[in-house]
Amino acid sequence: MSDKAIPLCQAACPINTDVPGYVSAISRGDLERAIRIIRQVNPFPSVCGRICTRPCESACRRAQIDEPIAIAALKRFASDQTKGLKVVQPPEHFYNETHMPTKVGTKENENNPPSPPFSKGGMGGFPGEKVAVVGSGPAGLTAAHDLTLLGYRVTVFEAQNILGGMLIEGIPEYRLPKDVVKEEIDYILSLGIEAKRGLSLGRDFTIEGLLKDYQAVFLAIGSQKSLLPRCNEVELTGIITAVEFLKQVSQGERPLLGKRVVIVGGGHTAIDAARTCVRLGSSEVTIIYRRTLDEMPAGKAEVEETENEGVKIRYLTAPVEFLGNGNVKKVRCIKMQLGELDESGRRRPLPIENSEFEIEADTVILAIGYIPEAETIKDSGLILGKNGTVVVKDDTGATNLKGVFAGGDVVSGPSSVIEAIASGKKAARAIHRYLRNLPDEKMEEYSAFRLLDDGIVKLISKSNMQKVSTLPIEKRINSFAEVELGYNFEQAVKEAQRCLSCGTGAVVTENCASCLNCVRICPYGVPVPGREIAEIDISQCQACGICVSECPASAINLKLETKEQVRAEMEDIINIAMKEAQEILTIGFYCQYKSPAGHPGGGNGVYWLGKLCTGRLDVFQLIYPFELGADGLVITVCPDQECHSRDGSRWLIKHIEKAREILDEIGIGANRLSIISDVEELSDFRKRLLDVGINPLRKGKKVKE
Amino acid sequence: MIVAEIKPFEEIKNMIKNYQKVLIVGCGSCVTVCLTGGERQVELLASALRMARKIEGNDITVGELTIRRQCDPEFIEQIKDEAAQYDVILSMACGAGVQGIAERFKDIPVLPAMNTMFLGVSDGQGTWVEVCAACGDCILWKTGGICPVARCAKGLVNGPCGGSQGGLCEVSKDVPCAWQLIYARLVRLNLQHFLKDISQQKKQPVRPRRLVREDLRLKKEPTKGV
Amino acid sequence: MGFREALYSGKFLITAEIGPVKGTEIDVLLEDAELIKGKVDAINVTDLQSSVMRLGSMAVCHLLKDHGIDPIFQLTCRDRNRLALQSDLLSAWVLGIRNVLALTGDHPTMGDHPEAMPVFDLDSVSLLRVICRLNEGFDMGGNQLKGAPDFFPGAVVNPGADTEAAFEMQIIKMEKKIEAGARFFQTQGIFDLDLFERFMKRVEGFKTPILGGIILLKSAGMARFMNKNVAGVFVPEPLIKAMEETKDKVKTSIEIAARLIKGMKDICQGIHIMAIGMEDKVPVIMEKAGLL
Ligand code: SF4
Ligand code: SF4
Numbered sequence A: 001m002s003d004k005a006i007p008l009c010q011a012a013c014p015i016n017t018d019v020p021g022y023v024s025a026i027s028r029g030d031l032e033r034a035i036r037i038i039r040q041v042n043p044f045p046s047v048c049g050r051i052c053t054r055p056c057e058s059a060c061r062r063a064q065i066d067e068p069i070a071i072a073a074l075k076r077f078a079s080d081q082t083k084g085l086k087v088v089q090p091p092e093h094f095y096n097e098t099h100m101p102t103k104v105g106t107k108e109n110e111n112n113p114p115s116p117p118f119s120k121g122g123m124g125g126f127p128g129e130k131v132a133v134v135g136s137g138p139a140g141l142t143a144a145h146d147l148t149l150l151g152y153r154v155t156v157f158e159a160q161n162i163l164g165g166m167l168i169e170g171i172p173e174y175r176l177p178k179d180v181v182k183e184e185i186d187y188i189l190s191l192g193i194e195a196k197r198g199l200s201l202g203r204d205f206t207i208e209g210l211l212k213d214y215q216a217v218f219l220a221i222g223s224q225k226s227l228l229p230r231c232n233e234v235e236l237t238g239i240i241t242a243v244e245f246l247k248q249v250s251q252g253e254r255p256l257l258g259k260r261v262v263i264v265g266g267g268h269t270a271i272d273a274a275r276t277c278v279r280l281g282s283s284e285v286t287i288i289y290r291r292t293l294d295e296m297p298a299g300k301a302e303v304e305e306t307e308n309e310g311v312k313i314r315y316l317t318a319p320v321e322f323l324g325n326g327n328v329k330k331v332r333c334i335k336m337q338l339g340e341l342d343e344s345g346r347r348r349p350l351p352i353e354n355s356e357f358e359i360e361a362d363t364v365i366l367a368i369g370y371i372p373e374a375e376t377i378k379d380s381g382l383i384l385g386k387n388g389t390v391v392v393k394d395d396t397g398a399t400n401l402k403g404v405f406a407g408g409d410v411v412s413g414p415s416s417v418i419e420a421i422a423s424g425k426k427a428a429r430a431i432h433r434y435l436r437n438l439p440d441e442k443m444e445e446y447s448a449f450r451l452l453d454d455g456i457v458k459l460i461s462k463s464n465m466q467k468v469s470t471l472p473i474e475k476r477i478n479s480f481a482e483v484e485l486g487y488n489f490e491q492a493v494k495e496a497q498r499c500l501s502c503g504t505g506a507v508v509t510e511n512c513a514s515c516l517n518c519v520r521i522c523p524y525g526v527p528v529p530g531r532e533i534a535e536i537d538i539s540q541c542q543a544c545g546i547c548v549s550e551c552p553a554s555a556i557n558l559k560l561e562t563k564e565q566v567r568a569e570m571e572d573i574i575n576i577a578m579k580e581a582q583e584i585l586t587i588g589f590y591c592q593y594k595s596p597a598g599h600p601g602g603g604n605g606v607y608w609l610g611k612l613c614t615g616r617l618d619v620f621q622l623i624y625p626f627e628l629g630a631d632g633l634v635i636t637v638c639p640d641q642e643c644h645s646r647d648g649s650r651w652l653i654k655h656i657e658k659a660r661e662i663l664d665e666i667g668i669g670a671n672r673l674s675i676i677s678d679v680e681e682l683s684d685f686r687k688r689l690l691d692v693g694i695n696p697l698r699k700g701k702k703v704k705e
Numbered sequence B: 001m002i003v004a005e006i007k008p009f010e011e012i013k014n015m016i017k018n019y020q021k022v023l024i025v026g027c028g029s030c031v032t033v034c035l036t037g038g039e040r041q042v043e044l045l046a047s048a049l050r051m052a053r054k055i056e057g058n059d060i061t062v063g064e065l066t067i068r069r070q071c072d073p074e075f076i077e078q079i080k081d082e083a084a085q086y087d088v089i090l091s092m093a094c095g096a097g098v099q100g101i102a103e104r105f106k107d108i109p110v111l112p113a114m115n116t117m118f119l120g121v122s123d124g125q126g127t128w129v130e131v132c133a134a135c136g137d138c139i140l141w142k143t144g145g146i147c148p149v150a151r152c153a154k155g156l157v158n159g160p161c162g163g164s165q166g167g168l169c170e171v172s173k174d175v176p177c178a179w180q181l182i183y184a185r186l187v188r189l190n191l192q193h194f195l196k197d198i199s200q201q202k203k204q205p206v207r208p209r210r211l212v213r214e215d216l217r218l219k220k221e222p223t224k225g226v
Numbered sequence C: 001m002g003f004r005e006a007l008y009s010g011k012f013l014i015t016a017e018i019g020p021v022k023g024t025e026i027d028v029l030l031e032d033a034e035l036i037k038g039k040v041d042a043i044n045v046t047d048l049q050s051s052v053m054r055l056g057s058m059a060v061c062h063l064l065k066d067h068g069i070d071p072i073f074q075l076t077c078r079d080r081n082r083l084a085l086q087s088d089l090l091s092a093w094v095l096g097i098r099n100v101l102a103l104t105g106d107h108p109t110m111g112d113h114p115e116a117m118p119v120f121d122l123d124s125v126s127l128l129r130v131i132c133r134l135n136e137g138f139d140m141g142g143n144q145l146k147g148a149p150d151f152f153p154g155a156v157v158n159p160g161a162d163t164e165a166a167f168e169m170q171i172i173k174m175e176k177k178i179e180a181g182a183r184f185f186q187t188q189g190i191f192d193l194d195l196f197e198r199f200m201k202r203v204e205g206f207k208t209p210i211l212g213g214i215i216l217l218k219s220a221g222m223a224r225f226m227n228k229n230v231a232g233v234f235v236p237e238p239l240i241k242a243m244e245e246t247k248d249k250v251k252t253s254i255e256i257a258a259r260l261i262k263g264m265k266d267i268c269q270g271i272h273i274m275a276i277g278m279e280d281k282v283p284v285i286m287e288k289a290g291l292l
């Protein structure tokens, strides 16, 4: 069962991003590794890092202890900090037949150099085969990205003169800066994608026509036609749709709104429109929404920020009529109450008789719902559903027309960016299979880990989410500067270290001798004696690694860091040290939880290796550096009560005692191995080490020859 | 299981002092379970020996292998190619394992890295206790499942020596008197009457003992030595 | 009158105990024996007491016999397997030794050769059985003897066992020893007469004579040491205090012993004095206790 089960965050993510993988990379300060893991599935990391609806965070198990991990903010951090780093990741998850998300964050996975078709800018694999993507929103561009990496020649058709769809036109600058979007799109295009701008489906070309030149078509034209309320006088001037309004603003226009603006609706677009009005100088901005905060699609945090900026929200209020003479003057509203559940699972709002009232308005912005622009495709032969959405056969996006696939909002109706990306990925996979004549396949279904057991929750110490700093309110008015400022390095690492690294813990191999030592020593009581070998429920394991370093059969592997990785890391650092160090060569292990900003210093000639909890160091790792030629080894040990992994410090001290005993026995001397708690102790140690001299294994040889 | 402990490092070093190529063979059964002779310990001992010898200016090659069990010839057979490449084998198994290997590879000296201690059970983290003396004539049925032959310092079968204090054995003052335990258990089981029986004194077995199950053998010829 | 006869005469029995030297100088030992000769019914000779290697019990018993004293040959299971035990018993018999006290024995780790192999091939119960079997003319293996001994076997019991389990098991084991042939018991040192009386009531029905143990106190320190380290010995606080406050330790010690002996006269069938180096004081004690 646990084979197919994945962390809750990963399971909640529509593209199953390996969250613990990249978060743990960040927790060790390894941003390159983080972005590689992210890019494996997501061509829009900077975008998602800002505006993702974050289903992962709602699912995160850390909430059982205190608050979820700020997963999106960490993605943004990793992405922003690695700008300019060209990582082209083969789109692993959806194409690799054998891929299992359990390979999270392993070296093998992340260092895979792109295989030939990827490295040749998309012109490698199947250059004769061309795919047309209609629409350049997140769904379209994701499909284009993945198909290009698979080796197809892709052309993207965009009706506007600028690529990006809703990313550019729908989401205001202060939430998602245009240049962030542009950079991400440029990056995607740089893989070798052709973009045709200003060409509109239905007007400039048809699907039928495309199929003559292209072997497959992916339709991702979005869902941007606004629904209008069934009210009188909706055609008065001063009443506009939010889509139109946001589009104008995104193109640099600054429409005159007047002082009082009323926005109708409760979704993200309504909120975006309201906050945009504030920035355009309107002083009385009111959102009217017919349900309550609980039913609002926009998140609570977002609503709070909006109110902080001065926007009033009137819940349980619906418009009945717009009043005015040429130009809108007032909105007549009615109070609502919630009744029975409707088909969307929410309680249906019902008007309260005789509760009508009026709100003054210079401008009214309508943001109550969107449907695809069905006119453009009505003659295409595609089967359309109600509201004009394209009907697809299954979640591969195949339509009733051979070679034509559809995805994104045009299929689902208005949804989130991450859903659009997921749908683009699925379509790319389906198109690939279609073009390669591969049989239909069943998509692997992953189940999510169960929640942490109460007993374990109690053992994990609390630490609240690192707050993302935001632009002060006064600076937001009349400005489209980005509101969320993102993490700095230390904040990001600290936040990442809060992650429980679900699913990166211990796996028992068949080498298990059933000694049950792990059962006896796990500080969280996770391992249990199975019928034959010990069993560790990876969904509950806290990845502290204590059992790994105590298993006498070396039968436990930690996914977080494999034994091979650990050994290689150590060999690498000693190799470097051997080349550089003067005379005395000191290796240091430090706890990355204790020093999130990096190693504790101590001058040249100390070669540091960070460990997420030094308690993971087994006796071998404490004597091996000497075999490799180190003269001294220092380890930071956190006070027992501060140890991130319960018992880690206590085991480490045992290991150090044992290692010192061995060093004495073999004649290297226990005094070369020492615990240090600060830089001062380190310099004392190094002074003493000078007297002790170089490691007798090196016999008179200087480090530098 | 058989409980063994690693010999003092000096002693091991001394045993191998005249050899240049040493194969350390761990055992994946009892001694892995009592955390002394499994893969992890093989790795540690190998590294320690390499370093110790290098310091003496007398480098050695150390091979590392752990097999499932050293008390079965078929498992030992699996490492015959590796074994042939070494001057000496250092076994991290109980004495049975050492002899098992020695019997298979008659031309290579096989040395014990362990002191074999007793038949025991786990008593929690990092602790094992002796509970059976392999006497060949089990009396546990009348001693409440607690063996006085193994767990009484004097191996008394007819009740305590009278020297216990506060329930602890007069010989090892931190160990419960086996007979106190037996008494408590028999009372609990309502089987005290066993205490009144005069037990036959134990018989000493003739060593080496062997178990031949004719019902499990087709071969007619008598069994050989080891 | 030998010990066996004294026992059957129904008189209040008196035995003392001497420990052989480490070495061959036996003069002091014999002098001490001479002092109490005629005042006691028998003298026990210990068998490498506390597992300390020394002169053997059998030889000393033989010497005592020559000096006209009836010895009680203490025989432990610590150092001899069943062959040696049986052979030594036969040897003892031909040397004129008639009484045997069968004991399990201390563990070698308590003595001066802690690495010695603990034998314990037999235990006190089975040893008693073997003695009776020899008396019947057979060895343990059922082989007939040419000429059988006629030992008078005894055993020890510890009335002061500290836990309920230990106490109950002492009683059970005592019964077993009787069943195996023990004809008398000597006890560990008694200092609390009430406790001892309770014990005696409990074993009344066993109908086997019991000689209450008397240990001569040398100091308060010794008393405390025994309380802590010797199983079954409990010196009550007032006695320790008396030893602490007295100017004349020997005198006080004699008084305490005499008082205990007087008290025991009505409780048990005899006393066994363990003088531990104060053998010369035994006559005085007996006099004070009204036994002379
Ligand atoms: S704690 Fe980390 S791995 Fe676990 S659900 Fe939350 S983000 Fe995912
Ligand atoms: S510690 Fe290792 S060998 Fe022992 S039960 Fe656990 S996994 Fe198996």
Ligand code: SF4
Binding pocket: A505, A506, A521, A522, A523, A524, A525, A526, A527, A536, A540, A541, A542, A543, A544, A545, A546, A547, A548
């Ligand atoms: S000891 Fe640590 S790594 Fe091992 S099972 Fe327990 S929590 Fe997981």
Ligand code: SF4
Binding pocket: B151, B152, B153, B154, B155, B156, B159, B160, B161, B162, B163, B164, B168, B169, B170, B171, B176, B177, B178, B179, B180
């Ligand atoms: S005290 Fe108990 S366990 Fe110890 S030797 Fe005596 S009878 Fe045996």
